[in-house]
Amino acid sequence: MTFNDDAQLDTSGVSRGGGGRGGRGLAIGGGGGILGLIVLVIYLFMGGDPSQVQQPQPQGQGQEQVGAGDLAEKCRTGADANKDVECRIVAAQNSVQAYWRATLPEASGGRYQWRDTNMVLFGRAQGEQARSACGTADNNVGPFYCPLDKTVYLSATFFKVLEQQFGSSSGPLAQEYVVAHEYGHALQDQLGLLERAQQDPKGPEGGGVRTELQADCFAGMWAKGAVETKDAQGRALMKPLTENDVRDALSAAESVGDDHIQQQAQGRVTPENFTHGTSEQRQRWFMTGYETGDINKCNTFAATRL
Numbered sequence: 001m002t003f004n005d006d007a008q009l010d011t012s013g014v015s016r017g018g019g020g021r022g023g024r025g026l027a028i029g030g031g032g033g034i035l036g037l038i039v040l041v042i043y044l045f046m047g048g049d050p051s052q053v054q055q056p057q058p059q060g061q062g063q064e065q066v067g068a069g070d071l072a073e074k075c076r077t078g079a080d081a082n083k084d085v086e087c088r089i090v091a092a093q094n095s096v097q098a099y100w101r102a103t104l105p106e107a108s109g110g111r112y113q114w115r116d117t118n119m120v121l122f123g124r125a126q127g128e129q130a131r132s133a134c135g136t137a138d139n140n141v142g143p144f145y146c147p148l149d150k151t152v153y154l155s156a157t158f159f160k161v162l163e164q165q166f167g168s169s170s171g172p173l174a175q176e177y178v179v180a181h182e183y184g185h186a187l188q189d190q191l192g193l194l195e196r197a198q199q200d201p202k203g204p205e206g207g208g209v210r211t212e213l214q215a216d217c218f219a220g221m222w223a224k225g226a227v228e229t230k231d232a233q234g235r236a237l238m239k240p241l242t243e244n245d246v247r248d249a250l251s252a253a254e255s256v257g258d259d260h261i262q263q264q265a266q267g268r269v270t271p272e273n274f275t276h277g278t279s280e281q282r283q284r285w286f287m288t289g290y291e292t293g294d295i296n297k298c299n300t301f302a303a304t305r306l
């Protein structure tokens with residue numbers, strides 16, 4: 001119950017992707033054309049196999065607005081967000097954007113204004129796909145940010161995976177943290193930091209891990225400031241976070257640590273393949289953002305201790 005019941009939600013920046021079942025799109029390597037040459041740059045929430053996101057398709061970049069209207073219909077208020085997972089994602093998206101809209105200009109010394117970033121929800125049913133400029137994603141793919149179309153992609157069924165496969169709490173802030181983390185990548189893109197993920201991308205000290213831990217830190221900053229975020233009418237979107245809420249977010253961060261995922265998947269930990277950081281690191285960087293609310297404290301690229 002993190003949202004104020006009477007807060008008004010804005011679904012205009014959230015659409016549904018896909019809806020098409022079957023038709024796997026183009027397989028890896030089959031893309032051809034100029035788009036096939038674009039380096040696949042995606043930032044998955046957890047260490048998945050990026051090849052699951054298929055190569056960009058030559059046409060059809062436009063998002064299908066399948067059923068977008070029903071989101072507007074069912075997700076009207078904070079009360080809806082407190083009981084429906086998709087509406088909770090919408091509300092979290094509203095709050096995260098409101099936070100950066102209010103915070104970024106000052107935090108960046110007037111150099112940056114937050115640019116609104118859309119989100120596509122997909123994967124309600126098995127096989128339902130979303131087309132992104134980074135490729136076609138189905139619900140085997142974790143949430144990601146695609147810098148080519150500046151959009152966050154998220155499957156609501158992912159939260160079940162998080163809970164059932166990785167042992168995360170299913171509390172609301174566990175879910176809202178995922179949204180805030182992906183918007184952290186959008187912020188990195190706006191700040192010109194995303195390219196660093198490509199430098200020395202793997203390994204415990206690599207650009208990938210530093211990029212992911214910074215997105216966790218940004219998510220923590222949002223969590224600290226979330227109570228101040230407002231809807232279009234100036235009503236507070238969220239209630240003050242409780243210790244339980246913070247525990248939920250930390251539980252999610254723990255469940256997607258590279259060491260935890262590797263231990264589960266392969267029975268051992270191989271740091272040379274780290275892409276997101278350990279459970280301990282992900283929690284600690286979230287808390288760094290949460291405790292300080294200071295964007296300068298989220299400089300994982302300069303950190304000597306990650």
Ligand SMILES: [Zn+2]
Pocket residue numbers: 043044045046181182185212215
């Ligand atoms: Zn990420």
